[in-house]
Amino acid sequence: MMYQGLFRKPKNALEIRDGEMEAGQPYIADDAYVKCPKCRKMLYAADVRDNLEVCPECGHHFPVAARRRIELLVDPQSFQEMFSPGAGNGEGREKRAAEAIEAARNPIGFPGYEEKLSAARQKSGEQEGVLCxxxxxxxxxxxxxVMNMDFMMGSMGTAIGEAITQLFEFAAEKRLPVVGYTVSGGARMQEGILSLMQMAKVSGAVKRHSDEGLLYAVVLTDPTTGGVTASFAMQGDVILAEPGALIGFAGPRVIEQTILQKLPEGFQRAELLLKKGFIDDIVHRRKQRTYLINLLGLHSDQIQI
Amino acid sequence: MTEAVEYRAYRRVEEARAKGRPTGRDYIDNLISNFTEFHGDRRFGDDAAVVSGIGRLRNMPITVIATDKGRTTKEKVAHNFGSPHPEGYRKALRQMKLAEKFHRPVLCIVDTAGAYPGIGAEERGQAQAIAENLMAMMSLKTPVISLFIGEGGSGGALALAVADRVFMMENAVYSVISPEGCASILWKDAKKMKEAAECLKLTAQDLMALGVAERVISEPENFREETRQAKQVYYRLEDLLYEEFQWLRKKSEEELLAQRYERFRKFGRPDSEQRADCQAGQ
Known part of the structure; x- marks a missing residue:
């Protein structure tokens, strides 16, 4: 009679737990294990965390939240948040950036957008989809x-465009290089045409920074698509990518629906872009810090005049 | 509210896509004399979705770059329905650089559903081609006006619209995503495109209010090629464009570029009034 009651709906959560205990299974927290989407092995979450969010078995790069990525990349305690919406308590520019969130709350009055923003803020614990x-x-x-996939798929609206623009303007003024990490589903459609305008706006700031003879290195992470790829992701002096990252203009589904064919294996992946000549190199997450230290060092004469 | 009023935006979208509406090529034929077409991007090939060349607007030599959807079915196929590949954007950029060299102003005529989403387009760097145009146009040392005549589809349109002025035909639209695409992503139902069109603020009037466009050019009812009213529209456009280019050409390079930067810089700046500040005005 072991199947008795199997299809009965449990009355409450306690009852489910009881059932598990009786069956002799130990209680395991939901987040203790993760399954690697590439090699399909069950991994102990702490092992993945300790390995820079990379699968210890097959090297698959898991997504990383922006704040964690900065922690993994920069010198300890050296990050000083500026311009990103949420850096809010400073004066002058920082304060203006914080005000940008309010201004950008719902610039074209798109129905349901405020609710989506609140949900994204709760989910990610950040004010917007980028940290600067x-x-x-x-x-x-x-x-x-560093862009944040947890925040509305890393979509770019006015607040993100404004923060990145201010960062490039500041960097040009202070004669500093810019390192960027992109992850994005594209322009944020809830802000309509104003999101599209951010592509031109950021491009203008990148160009001015570039004309000052300063370095801009960008690392494309999985996935980088749409308006972000078609602007500042492809405007770096040095363009790097994480292994296996999906990088493209149109999303794979849109392409399949247009050409009515299945896309070949590996299409729009970092490895193919490298082969086609659109990125400078693919750098494993473990080697990114060393790579950037070397790169910044090679360009630092210009900085300290 | 009647249905007609409720979905006024989508009616513009339908009109922007309507059969028989003048194409990019029609505008070139009617506005530009001595038009000489130039082909190819000198990298990979020639993209027929983008028609480019030089000619005269009245007496003034000018570079014209137009996306062209084609008139007949055969033409439409040849022009890939006006959706450019990277070669198209690179051809456009090559023409813009030549315009800069020879101090010619640039007129971009935009009518595209968007940059083509295909295998070849991706492999040859659609995103890179657009990104390069955005950056280069931001510092192009010659006046640029973009005229939207039908559909303005997202990044594929913006790559020809980092301009000093954006003029919109009354029934032209310009949007970050098609109403169908927006509806299918947000509401999992492409049939809700009418609601989406309303939300996206994509009509010429909306764009004017947001400061994305400087001028709306009124159209006759049922604006089609080869009608007497169409001729009148072209006469008026010729005047407007000529005057605006003359005005822009008076500016120094520094002033022109500073104002172009500011034109885009203002979108999303917390303390800015999102309105146009140009003489094109009313």
Whole structure:
């Protein structure tokens, strides 16, 4: 009679727990294990965490929240958040950036957008989809921005465009390099045409920074698509990518629906982009810090005039 | 509220896509004399979705870059329905650089559902081509006006619209995503495109209010090629464009570029009034 009651709906959560205990299974927290989407092995979550959020078995790069990525990359305690919406308590520019969140709350009055923003804030614990600021990498001062996939799929609206623009303007003024990490589903459609305008706006700031003879290095992470790829993700002096990252203009589903064919294996992946000549290199997460220290070092003569 | 009023935005979308509406090529034929077409991006090929060349607007030499959807079915296929590949954007950029060299202003005529989402387009760097145009146009040392005549589809349209002025035909639209795409992503139902069109603020009037466009050019009812009213529209456009280019050409390079930067810089700046500040005004 072991199947008795199997299809009966449990009355409450306690009852489910009881059932498990009786069956002799120990209680395991939901987040203690993760399954690698690539090699499909069950991994102990702490092992993945200790391995820079990379699968210890097959090297699959798990997504990383922006704040954690900065922690993994820059010199300890060196990150000073600026311009990103949420850096809010400072004066001047920082304060203006914080005000940008309010201004950008719902610029075209898109129905349901405020609720989506609140939900994203709760889920990610961040105010918006990007963190910007000043940090040191191997002792070298650099401006940095890191996008956050947890926040509405990393979609770019006015607040993100404004923060990144301010960062580039600040970097140009202070003669500092910029290191950026992108992850994005594209422009944020809830802000309509104003999101699209951010592509041109940031491009203008990147160009001015570039004309000052300063370095902009960008690391594309999984996935980087749409308006972000078609602007500042592809405008770096040096463009790097994480292994296996999906990088493209149109999303794979849109392409399949347009051409009515299945896409080949590995299409729009970092490895193919490298082969086609659109990125400079693929750098494993473990080697990114060393890579950037070397890169920044090679360009630092210009910085300290 | 009647249905007609409720979905006024989508009616514009339908009109922007309507059969028989003048194409990019029609505008070139009617506005530009001595038009000489130039082909190819000098990298990979020639993209027929983008028509480019030089000619005269009245007496003024000018570079014209137009996305062209084609008139007949055969033409439409040849022009890939006006959706450019990277070669198209690179051809456009090559023409813009030539315009800069020879101090010609640039007129971009935009009518595209968007940059083409295909295998070849991705492999040859659709995103990179657009990104390069955005950056280069931000510092192009010659006046640029973009005229939207039908659909303005997202990044594929913006790559020809980092301009000093954006003029919209009355029934042209310009949006970050198509109403169908927006509805299918947000509400998992592409049939809700009418509601989506309303929300996206994509009509010429909306864009004017947001400061994305400087001028709306009124159209006759049922604006089609080869009608007497169409001719009148072209005469008016010729005047407007000529005057605006003359005005822009008076500016120094520094002033022109500073104002172009500011034109885009203002979108999303917390303390800015999101309104146009140009002489094109009313």
């Amino acid at each position: 600021g000043l940090a040191r990498i191997g002792g070298l001062p650099t401006c940095i921005f």
